[in-house]
Amino acid sequence: MNPNTRRALEFVLDNLVWFMLLFVLLVFSIFVPNYFQPGIFANIIEASSVLGVMSIGLALVIIAGHMDLSVESVAALSAMAVGIVFCSAGIGMGVQLTPDWLGVPVSLLIALAVGSAIGAFNGLLIVKLKMNAFIVTLASYIWVRGVVLALSGGRSAQDLAPAIRWFGVQRLLGLPLTAWIAILCFVVFSLIMAKSRFGRHLIIIGGNQNAAFRAGIKVDRILITSFVLAGAIAALAGWLLAIRTSGATANLGMGLLFNAFAAVVIGGVSLKGGVGALPGVYAGVLLLSAINTAINLMGLPATSTQVIHGLLVLAAVLLDTLKLSIRQKLA
Amino acid sequence: MTSFAPLLVLDDIRKNYGAIEALKSISFTIGKGEVVALLGDNGAGKSTLVKIIAGGLEPTSGRMTFDGRDFLAKSPSEAKAAGIETVYQDLSLATNVDVVANFFMGREITRKVLGMSVLDEKAMEAVVAKALASAGTRIPSLRTKVEHLSGGQRQAIELNRFVHWGGKLVLLDEPFAALGVEQTRRGLEMIRAVANQGIGVVIITHIMQQAFQVADRIVVIRQGVVAGDVATKDTSPDAVVNMITGETLAAAGAAG
Numbered sequence: 001m002n003p004n005t006r007r008a009l010e011f012v013l014d015n016l017v018w019f020m021l022l023f024v025l026l027v028f029s030i031f032v033p034n035y036f037q038p039g040i041f042a043n044i045i046e047a048s049s050v051l052g053v054m055s056i057g058l059a060l061v062i063i064a065g066h067m068d069l070s071v072e073s074v075a076a077l078s079a080m081a082v083g084i085v086f087c088s089a090g091i092g093m094g095v096q097l098t099p100d101w102l103g104v105p106v107s108l109l110i111a112l113a114v115g116s117a118i119g120a121f122n123g124l125l126i127v128k129l130k131m132n133a134f135i136v137t138l139a140s141y142i143w144v145r146g147v148v149l150a151l152s153g154g155r156s157a158q159d160l161a162p163a164i165r166w167f168g169v170q171r172l173l174g175l176p177l178t179a180w181i182a183i184l185c186f187v188v189f190s191l192i193m194a195k196s197r198f199g200r201h202l203i204i205i206g207g208n209q210n211a212a213f214r215a216g217i218k219v220d221r222i223l224i225t226s227f228v229l230a231g232a233i234a235a236l237a238g239w240l241l242a243i244r245t246s247g248a249t250a251n252l253g254m255g256l257l258f259n260a261f262a263a264v265v266i267g268g269v270s271l272k273g274g275v276g277a278l279p280g281v282y283a284g285v286l287l288l289s290a291i292n293t294a295i296n297l298m299g300l301p302a303t304s305t306q307v308i309h310g311l312l313v314l315a316a317v318l319l320d321t322l323k324l325s326i327r328q329k330l331a
Numbered sequence: 332m333t334s335f336a337p338l339l340v341l342d343d344i345r346k347n348y349g350a351i352e353a354l355k356s357i358s359f360t361i362g363k364g365e366v367v368a369l370l371g372d373n374g375a376g377k378s379t380l381v382k383i384i385a386g387g388l389e390p391t392s393g394r395m396t397f398d399g400r401d402f403l404a405k406s407p408s409e410a411k412a413a414g415i416e417t418v419y420q421d422l423s424l425a426t427n428v429d430v431v432a433n434f435f436m437g438r439e440i441t442r443k444v445l446g447m448s449v450l451d452e453k454a455m456e457a458v459v460a461k462a463l464a465s466a467g468t469r470i471p472s473l474r475t476k477v478e479h480l481s482g483g484q485r486q487a488i489e490l491n492r493f494v495h496w497g498g499k500l501v502l503l504d505e506p507f508a509a510l511g512v513e514q515t516r517r518g519l520e521m522i523r524a525v526a527n528q529g530i531g532v533v534i535i536t537h538i539m540q541q542a543f544q545v546a547d548r549i550v551v552i553r554q555g556v557v558a559g560d561v562a563t564k565d566t567s568p569d570a571v572v573n574m575i576t577g578e579t580l581a582a583a584g585a586a587g
Contacts, residue, residue: 195449197439200428204436207427214387214423215437216408274427327479 013323017267017283017316024287028294035297042174048289049182050075050241052282054256055263056189057233059281062264063193064226065206065273066126066133070140071234072257074118076148076248078111078238083157083248085110086164090247092157100163107164111239112232118144119231123224141257149250156249160242168243178240185236190278202226206274262309263288266316288312335362335547337396338531339384339500344393346379353379354390355555361500366522366532368546368563370539372575375552377535378420381502384533385417386410398499408437414499418506422489426478430470433477434459434492462495463488467517483514494521500531507541519545539568553577 012019029036054071061068086107088094097103122140126133167177193199201222205212213219237256242248267284269276288309295305339361346354354376361367371377382388384395386404395402397413404410407417417423424433432439435455441448459473468487470480477485486506493501503522507515522545526532536542542549543563551559551574559566559574 197441197448197450200432200439200450201437204425204428204432207425208423211423211425211436214407214417214419216411217437218408274425 009326013326015280016319016323017280017287021283021287021290024290028290032294032297035294038174040293040297042179044286044289044293045183046176046179047292048285049179050237050244050253051256051259051263051288052182052285053185053240054234054237055260055267055281055285056185056278057230057237058260059264059267059269059276059278060189060193060202060226060233061133061230062269062271063206063273063276064202064223065209066223066226067137067271068119068122068227068230069134069137069257070118070122070144071230071237071260072253072255073141073144073148074115074231074234075238075241075256076253077118077144077151078114078235079242079245079248079252080148080151080157080238080250081110081114082107082164082239082242083160084151086161087157087159087247088161089158090156091152092159092247094161096161100161103161103163104167107161107242108236108239111235111242113235115231115233115235115238116228117231119228119234120224122231123227126227127220127223148252152248152250154250156247158247160246164243165246167240168246178243181236181240185233186278186282189233193278198222198225203274208274259288259309262313262316265313265320268316268320270320284316335365335531337361338363338365338398339402340396341380341384342394342396344380344383344395345391346376346383346388347391352555354383357393357552357555357557359550359557359560361531361533362547363499363531364526364529365548366526366534366546368542368549369533369535369552370537370542370549370571370575371552371558375575376555377552378504380552381417381504381533381535384410384500385415385502411498415502416493416496416498416500417502418489418493418504420504420508422485424477424485424489426485427476429476430473430480430488431455431459433488434462434495438496458495462491483510486510486518487514490518490521494525497525497528497530501525501533503532503534505535505537507536507538515541539571542571543568551575 034040054075058068058071084091085093085095086103097106118140122137125131125136167181170177172180193202201212201217204217205219205222209219238253241253245252263284264281265271266287267276267281269281291308291312292305295302295308337360341360342358344354344357345352357380369377369380379388383390386407386409389403389405402413404413404415410417425436431452440451440454442451442454456473463470468491470484470488477488490506507518510518519541522532522534534545546563548562549559549566549571550557551571553575558577559571
């Protein structure tokens with residue numbers, strides 16, 4: 001095989017999920033009435049912002065060879081904390097700050113503090129006490145959601161302070177600022193993973209933790225940092241969720257975890273650790289969102305989305321196996 | 332006994348696992364620029380000893396002097412900082428990243444971009460290309476992930492890595508297990524070249540011929556004690572085999 005074909009093939013394999021996304025968009029544009037219009041595409045991006053941000057944190061931990069099932073509940077708790085403080089109806093306390101834009105950094109800080117604290121708790125148990133990540137974060141998934149229920153008493157907070165809502169209303173180039181925040185997160189964390197020492201070490205730990213330790217990499221510190229980041233990023237997703245829904249309900253974000261897993265796997269991140277990149281994860285998120293939009297437009301029952309998502313995850317794993325065998329032939 | 336200035340002195344090193352004595356009083360010296368072959372049957376305690384020197388294990392008791400100072404590494408990074416490089420039997424490569432990333436694992440070169448440290452891939456690739464070329468190792472692309480390379484190529488990367496980073500003492504735990512004849516020969520030459528720079532080398536091997544080819548001195552460990560410590564030129568393979576199996580003890584230097 002000559003080097004150019006080889007390079008082209010490698011490029012396609014590395015960015016397979018983007019090609020899938022383009023293909024799906026093309027097919028839907030041709031066959032689904034009213035699909036091909038800027039508003040629909042903007043809607044796909046907008047609808048994927050919360051899931052997208054959450055997937056980043058999950059992907060970081062999975063690339064490092066671990067697991068974080070708590071991200072969904074962490075997002076819900078952060079959203080609830082913001083809702084309780086800054087909503088004026090329901091269980092909201094309606095706290096007013098002057099000037100009112102101060103609510104933006106303060107609400108964000110509240111969310112991030114909640115998320116980082118739970119992330120640090122998970123990370124310490126997993127890294128220092130060597131407990132199983134799956135079990136520790138499954139427990140957090142349950143108890144954090146329990147805290148949300150207890151805090152809210154099953155009721156909801158509505159009417160988020162307008163200064164914070166502004167991010168969901170104000171548009172730039174046809175997209176709400178919340179969508180831009182998600183895109184910015186993907187850009188920043190993609191750069192961190194590809195260009196920084198931290199990102200490089202995280203990938204190496206995911207590939208061979210023992211080798212990383214022998215090479216003098218501070219494995220424990222980096223792993224704990226990744227869990228704190230996953231918590232903080234999930235909290236940011238929760239903050240965006242509170243803005244999107246202008247408040248918080250006790251069952252806010254239910255089911256997001258499995259969509260995040262689906263997006264991460266479709267995006268080419270291996271659950272074995274060490275493999276995958278964030279741009280692919282974003283494509284995975286957009287792919288899910290594009291399919292949801294098509295289902296809505298075609299008037300299919302919303303229940304069918306779950307079946308399709310499930311099949312899509314299977315297809316992604318199948319594709320991954322196929323990619324591996326092609327690569328082995330290339331090498 | 333040796334003409335080399337002492338680099339690492341082991342004095343009465345012991346290691347117990349519960350009631351089991353893996354090492355019972357190990358004492359010997361490794362000189363600067365000296366190649367010491369560590370031989371012994373399976374389970375004799377060679378790997379345990381290497382791990383103690385490399386900071387992967389702590390001894391139950393005993394003293395080590397490294398480069399004239401008291402020394403005890405609590406972690407591999409401490410040993411590395413002191414100048415001790417280790418090549419383990421099971422390779423320490425991350426197969427999910429490329430050759431360059433493995434070569435610079437934990438020591439990445441960065442440059443400042445807008446005040447932030449960014450990996451300097453070009454600089455790192457240039458260093459790796461030079462290091463591999465001067466060692467005569469050929470790998471098609473330095474950007475290939477290590478999982479796509481053969482066992483021999485992997486071991487070559489690992490060996491080149493220690494040659495490049497050098498330090499003061501190199502520990503090799505069966506470094507040639509997956510190498511072909513030609514690569515082994517080159518590996519042995521690399522060890523000689525490293526020692527000629529004044530770096531101490533400890534090589535664990537099962538292959539008598541390799542020990543005699545490359546080592547200045549042969550230390551045999553049997554059942555957790557030093558069963559023989561002789562200059563290579565004063566002994567013979569048969570005598571060393573006897574030391575390993577225990578038919579004769581320390582006086583083996585006179586044999587052959």
